[in-house]
Amino acid sequence: MKLLEDKIRKDGVVKDGGVLKVDGFLNHQMDIELFDEMGKEWKRLFADVPVNKILTIEASGIGMACIAAQHFHVPVVFAKKAQSLNIDGEVYTAKVESFTHGRVYDVIVSKKFLGPEDHVLIIDDFLANGKALEGLIQIVESAGATLEGVGIAIEKGFQPGGELIRSKGVRVESLAVVESMDAENGVRFRG
């Protein structure tokens, strides 16, 4: 998606250690008009599947998932990253290893909000090692729901997550796929 790639080129910052900082428009400050165009594009890409629910994970997936949901006319459920006193009843859980934060955490979704009748589109901001996404997919499977696909804003094509998830037969549509990047030359996109 050219608009997103242009935005990453203009306002993204490549840091040491394979970090692409997009906190000016994607995951700290959020450009809502950009999110709306991303939502339109995901709707175009997934126009052929019957999505009735969008699943994302706190915190940085929530904004773009909610704006995208306006194009699908469906509710959003966000997975929580730790046991909260305010989630009662039974929950689906998955363990996720975070490279960014260097720890393992639990991902939790209440059983009230995901079940066999659901056709789920997962939306998230980044796909790198695919660990968070694996956790979300595991939760969709635990619920007996149908996973219709995954919409990602930025995929780091040089990390294994994209291939890992697609090799399971999951349809992944990433709006920008970074082929390579370094602090000196910036970002190069696939395709």
Next chain:
Amino acid sequence: MKLLEDKIRKDGVVKDGGVLKVDGFLNHQMDIELFDEMGKEWKRLFADVPVNKILTIEASGIGMACIAAQHFHVPVVFAKKAQSLNIDGEVYTAKVESFTHGRVYDVIVSKKFLGPEDHVLIIDDFLANGKALEGLIQIVESAGATLEGVGIAIEKGFQPGGELIRSKGVRVESLAVVESMDAENGVRFRG
């Protein structure tokens, strides 16, 4: 706001210990059409002030803040709840005591995204003791930005936060103010 009050009456659940569960439509599963109506109402209420940025706090404020931002045509910044390896440079911080989770945490906003030129509307899902809101207001003040007001979805009118914040001269517009509630009789709204 009648639509939100009706939704709370219909789908909210009052639990022991002053907990109002609205996870079916507000802070776990999210009703995006409801959020859009809430955004319209905040825009109507704050039509007279020059908002150029919405500030919220992860995680459950993000969705409604992003949808509301479409009515104000401004970006959203969400405050993060702990030091993250991906926030570099200087940050504004405030300490917040959480009654729900029984701990004190840091609230953080990058200095890049808030400054003296900003006219800020704070949006959040709940106002109860006002601790999270006090932290956000402290961050706005640290930035030298102008706080134009606070938009809250559900205020617990029987807890001290609303009075505490308004007594500082801050304009708070809550879309539903719970006067009292108990498991037997449900929720009674103010006004």
